[in-house]
Amino acid sequence: MRVFLLTEGAIIERLKREFCIPLDKDILPASLIYDEKGSGILSLIYQQYIDIADSYNITIMLMTPTRRATVERINRSIYHDKGVIKDCVEFLEDLRENYPAHKNKIFIGGLMGCKGDAYNTNEALGMSEAYKFHKLQANTSTASPEDLNNNTNLQTNDFDILINSMIELKDNNNFKILGGCCGTDNRHIEELARRAIKDTNTDVI
Template identity: 25%
Template structure:
């Protein structure tokens, strides 16, 4: 399992202001680290209760060059905060270590753009250099792997996969999908996975879908195509609303946790290798508990 939606939980349940939706500044204060620990603790308890492993994601989705600069962080400060994020989760992992409870520390890489539109486009040749500094920091840390979340176009995803391959770090690639089941760039999910595997010699460890409700992407998973076997993770939204509707909403839509759990159970019958189950926007520990209950 993974955790649910960190950002939406901090905003709606902890009433914490997140400039540019960045989570990593919380690592710089004792109060912020305590807030992050409170967020992760219920998920670690769920992992122990249901006897499943957990992937612990660093709060570094915005800790890259462009977003860091908006928040006043230069390269050295960004590198340090990425290292701090891994250290924070590694310490949490050791506190919760139990026999038979695998805990994986995962260095999270976010997109250069906002994660919901195909802006800030880079070529597959430019993207490795842009994302390499963050990958290199994670390589030199206690992180076990890296994941690139909310990617909106395939060239940036290819670049991250190349940077991780060159650094010899396992990488998972996760695409944002719209209500039509396509990437924000308009490319189909199957085409994106096939293109990536062809260009990178299938270097990503696996692929994931994030930031969309299963209702939006269930139809594109029908048919039994070969690329479906490359999808190992789902981190769905709680709400069935589109990204623009969620942005305009005044209240957090948490959807129906039990319905979401049942949909995950159905997805496991469609995706033969689906083993990483978690949440994205609007989800919390209730959703992850419902997913565990439905799937186990």
Template identity: 25%
Template sequence: MSKYRKQLPQCDGGLFLTDGGLETTLIFHNGLDLPHFAAFDLMRTQKGRVTLRRYYLPYIESARQNGFGFILDSPTWRANPEWGTKLGYTRDALAAVNRDSIELMQELRDEFETPAAAMVVSGAIGPRGDGYEPGNIMTLDEAEAYHREQIEVFSDTGADMVCAFTLTNVNEAIGITRAAQAVSIPVAISFTLETDGLLPTGQTLSGAIEACDAATANGPAYYMINCAHPTHIENALAAEGDWRVRLTGLRANASRRSHAELNEAPDLDAGDPVELGNQYRDLMRRFPNLSIVGGCCGTDSRHVGFISTACRTAKMAA
């Protein structure tokens, strides 16, 4: 059974940490081959499962050291129908790996959660496309039907919620939200931004959040930004409006490179972990609703360690 599905503790104002760039860490630091950037494929073997478990441990320790809660996002960003088919998964096998991934997150929570630091189990969802290009944008009904299969699997597990990362367009966000609403599981929506602070479709972040809320009766529990450097989101955060209170999470890239540059780069640009932590601190001072922090592409436990310390300092100062 889920533990926090009826009341997500990260919505109560405390600081929550997430992990960093799962796929880039596994590829560039662990030397693993991840076809189609699919970390969930490691769940096929016991060795892969152990690798994933070890990956989360330093992030959990950073949260515990700083008195943060922690969100255990499952390694299932690619575990949706089209990507699963590319990797040779049947529908039943894909459902099984989604369930197994949630079980791994539950095992980590059972071992490391404390009364002072809640740990939320979240089923991670990714876009139908590659996360950098909008591609052929689905209709609302198509997006809801496409993502409902994975979301239904999560709803039948002990997952407390689902979170959709690296979304490039509002139609997909609305479809995912409606699918989650249909099976009564909380959902968070995380958009990605280009270097100009706009979604890959050219829409503003404020416009995307307002449109999703309007179409779903404020369905998402909250919104996030991921897979963009803090310098890329400055323009997006400058807009005024009630949408600002709905944005509570950030999982930034280590690199200032654009999505196109990251796609073509043969190396890992890890940026400057200390600088990144300071940029989070400055954003939190300007944007007090920011309470869920972690990393995305190029970040590892070093970056998230600096982020957690810097954000704790900013929160205490406030």
């Protein structure tokens, strides 16, 4: 019996393109937890993902909105005097309390910020460093990172291609953590949950 858990889909891209929310130049979405309007929209996006996990009774791991909130970036930002990482964890903990019947299946992960500019080859990590620093994520475009870099339009491929590919990874490679990245939203995560739970050889954590 294969087990799996969900993670959320895109956060930053949805804030920018779906909600047109300006992001802090240094720590990006992490700053929104200190803004009433921003935190409300951030909460809405996370709650969409939690609602999916709740409706399918699946464990979900939410990642803090700290992809660009490295120590270096926090220190140079206007939020340098705040405990940004801790505050982002507490932000998600507060959201979890809204789901008393499901909160034991809502985990919180600290998302580590990228090292420098992930698309600038001059700042690229060596192979062994990169292996330790990064993880595999699902993007809705099959284009290369070079083609996606600095692209002003969101690049996506066929909805079913992404979902089918992830189900294949789960079934054939025993992937246990399924979620999304740039270009995905609650629709992708719901279809992923539906397809994954439909598999008779699958159990949830």
